Amino acid sequence: xxxxxxxxxEKRYRDAVAVADVxxxxxxxxxxxxxxxxxxxxxxxxRMLAGLAAPDRGRIAVDGTDITDxxxxxxxxxxxxxxxxxxxxxxxxxxxxxxxxERGVAAKERAARAADALEMVRLKExxxxxxxxxSGGQQQRVALARAxxxxxxxxxxxxxxxxxxxxxxxxxxxxxxxxxxTLAITTLFVTHDQVEALAMCDRxxxxxxxxxEQVGTPADVYERPATRFVAGFVGSVNxxxxxxxxxxxxxxxxxxxxxxxxxxxxxxxxxxRPQRMRLVAASENVAPDVPRLKGKVAQSIFIGDQVETVVSxxxxxxxxxxLSGAPTPQAGTEVQVVWKVEDTLIFSREAS
Amino acid sequence: MTSARWPLLAIPAALLLAVIYVWPSLxxxxxxxxxxxxxxxxxxxxxxxxxxxxxxxxxxxxxxVNSLWLSVTATSIALCVxxxxxxxxxxxxxxxxxxxxxxxxxxxxxxxxxxxxxxxxILGDQGMVNSAARWLGLISTPMRLLFNWTGVTIxxxxxxxxxxxLALLAGFGRxxxxxxxxxxxxxxxxxxTFVRVTLxxxxxxxxxxxxxxxxxxxSAYITPKLLGGGRVFVLATEIFEQATTNxxxxxxxxxxxYTLVLMLAFLGLSSVLxxxxxx
Numbered sequence: 001x002x003x004x005x006x007x008x009x010e011k012r013y014r015d016a017v018a019v020a021d022v023x024x025x026x027x028x029x030x031x032x033x034x035x036x037x038x039x040x041x042x043x044x045x046x047r048m049l050a051g052l053a054a055p056d057r058g059r060i061a062v063d064g065t066d067i068t069d070x071x072x073x074x075x076x077x078x079x080x081x082x083x084x085x086x087x088x089x090x091x092x093x094x095x096x097x098x099x100x101x102e103r104g105v106a107a108k109e110r111a112a113r114a115a116d117a118l119e120m121v122r123l124k125e126x127x128x129x130x131x132x133x134x135s136g137g138q139q140q141r142v143a144l145a146r147a148x149x150x151x152x153x154x155x156x157x158x159x160x161x162x163x164x165x166x167x168x169x170x171x172x173x174x175x176x177x178x179x180x181x182t183l184a185i186t187t188l189f190v191t192h193d194q195v196e197a198l199a200m201c202d203r204x205x206x207x208x209x210x211x212x213e214q215v216g217t218p219a220d221v222y223e224r225p226a227t228r229f230v231a232g233f234v235g236s237v238n239x240x241x242x243x244x245x246x247x248x249x250x251x252x253x254x255x256x257x258x259x260x261x262x263x264x265x266x267x268x269x270x271x272x273r274p275q276r277m278r279l280v281a282a283s284e285n286v287a288p289d290v291p292r293l294k295g296k297v298a299q300s301i302f303i304g305d306q307v308e309t310v311v312s313x314x315x316x317x318x319x320x321x322x323l324s325g326a327p328t329p330q331a332g333t334e335v336q337v338v339w340k341v342e343d344t345l346i347f348s349r350e351a352s
Numbered sequence: 353m354t355s356a357r358w359p360l361l362a363i364p365a366a367l368l369l370a371v372i373y374v375w376p377s378l379x380x381x382x383x384x385x386x387x388x389x390x391x392x393x394x395x396x397x398x399x400x401x402x403x404x405x406x407x408x409x410x411x412x413x414x415x416x417v418n419s420l421w422l423s424v425t426a427t428s429i430a431l432c433v434x435x436x437x438x439x440x441x442x443x444x445x446x447x448x449x450x451x452x453x454x455x456x457x458x459x460x461x462x463x464x465x466x467x468x469x470x471x472x473x474i475l476g477d478q479g480m481v482n483s484a485a486r487w488l489g490l491i492s493t494p495m496r497l498l499f500n501w502t503g504v505t506i507x508x509x510x511x512x513x514x515x516x517x518l519a520l521l522a523g524f525g526r527x528x529x530x531x532x533x534x535x536x537x538x539x540x541x542x543x544x545t546f547v548r549v550t551l552x553x554x555x556x557x558x559x560x561x562x563x564x565x566x567x568x569x570x571s572a573y574i575t576p577k578l579l580g581g582g583r584v585f586v587l588a589t590e591i592f593e594q595a596t597t598n599x600x601x602x603x604x605x606x607x608x609x610y611t612l613v614l615m616l617a618f619l620g621l622s623s624v625l626x627x628x629x630x631x
Contacts, residue, residue, distance in 0.1 A: 085534035099538035
């Protein structure tokens with residue numbers, strides 16, 4: 001049995017379903033990201049875990065104990081809020097000892113543990129300050145120290161990095177991940193940022209419309225998305241409407257797509273990631289078992305490390321991403337776009 | 353030149369205030385230094401005679417204590433009732449929130465005299481409270497709830513309630529739901545959360561509302577007059593007595609200024625305290 005188990009969680013607000021049916025098992029010491037667009041129910045799931053929202057149906061168990069009906073203050077969850085929610089009327093040190101005071105930890109131990117926690121987040125010197133005298137990143141660290149000092153059974157992070165600027169977010173991502181690994185603390189975090197999810201977790205649960213669409217390692221979810229929603233939400237992707245080629249296969253822009261022997265009835269789209277596509281000259285001979293499209297370069301966009309080349313053909317446009325530095329074809333040049341058979345993802349159109 | 357630098361729109365209001373408020377206030381100030389002759393007629397002067405009479409009279413201090421005590425008790429009672437209501441209105445997400453808020457401040461829209469007649473039927477010897485208590489067998493003779501300090505305190509607390517609810521709502525700025533949730537997640541029970549987070553963060557609002565309630569109580573005239581039944585003497589009723597029955601305008605003016613100074617002192621104290629607490 002897993003350390004943390006969510007079984008059939010459901011939550012409605014008036015007529016709206018926030019969480020439809022969430023089942024998830026998290027191992028001890030594991031870090032799992034709940035990734036999804038806003039309104040997908042990821043924050044509601046986290047709040048139900050913390051006891052800040054009551055599920056209408058379902059069960060939450062930690063280490064084999066059912067905590068579904070336990071009030072928030074008896075759950076021992078470390079919750080880091082999106083706004084950090086530091087107590088403005090208390091010093092940083094007092095914020096950190098708050099949870100220990102409520103647990104009746106003796107003053108001496110309290111001070112020692114709070115000092116350790118603040119040192120852990122590199123804020124040892126700032127204990128006497130008020131939260132408003134700290135920068136956003138420092139406030140974030142205090143919130144983290146405050147949640148960790150109580151030695152929670154599970155650490156819950158709610159969009160905790162979304163209020164920081166891009167540079168700081170990257171640093172904090174690594175810091176939190178390192179802390180999580182060192183303390184081997186079971187962590188569940190909510191984010192709508194796929195890069196954050198990929199960088200900070202062992203496994204990702206991709207949520208949409210109150211349900212988990214796929215759970216897997218970052219590589220799993222990226223390479224083998226289970227649904228078209230996951231394929232589109234995690235990483236960027238070209239969606240190419242496919243047609244039947246008459247022999248049971250699929251064709252895109254009139255070109256048969258090799259390597260997909262069997263595909264069920266109905267309309268389908270072919271998904272290919274821009275980074276997995278390559279441009280070759282129109283004159284080049286491409287083996288017949290390599291999927292390809294033909295078109296003209298519409299424009300090239302230089303985005304630093306990468307160049308995005310938009311190729312338009314008879315059925316629409318595709319974006320091809322390649323490393324910058326190599327010569328890029330001029331707009332108007334006839335080109336072929338190729339990729340590997342195993343990078344072809346196919347999703348039926350009805351299942352959207 | 354922008355309209356913001358020439359606040360033309362404020363001129364009508366400023367003129368109106370000058371005519372109906374500033375000028376009479378100055379006149380009041382001037383009158384307080386006149387004298388009252390043996391016949392009761394006002395003599396133009398510039399003396400401190402009425403002030404000496406006012407401050408030498410032990411009755412002034414009795415009235416002061418009465419006024420302060422009444423204001424403090426009425427404000428305290430109103431605060432205890434207003435705080436939970438305001439907290440509920442601040443937090444609720446029901447679709448009836450607007451309606452409930454209007455209901456809470458509705459008494460403001462009713463004339464003070466009408467409200468007092470309401471209290472007469474509730475608190476009288478044959479009123480709702482006494483009838484209910486008698487029916488329940490709690491009392492045999494009616495409780496005296498009217499025409500004494502009890503009645504005035506109840507009536508006054510009710511009349512300042514809507515203002516205090518509004519003041520509390522305006523002052524709840526820093527009360528963030530996430531802070532209470534953070535306290536809960538850190539192991540604080542609902543009661544501990546209230547004591548350690550909600551209450552401290554709403555202190556500025558409480559001080560602000562208490563200051564307002566206090567000033568309104570100090571200046572209340574109708575409620576002490578009608579619900580006090582001539583047995584309740586406070587500064588406001590005495591000022592009216594001096595100005596009308598005794599026609600002693602200099603004394604009434606001096607007393608009014610004396611009351612004004614008391615009120616301003618308390619108001620200043622509460623706003624300083626509120627700002628200090630809000631930091």
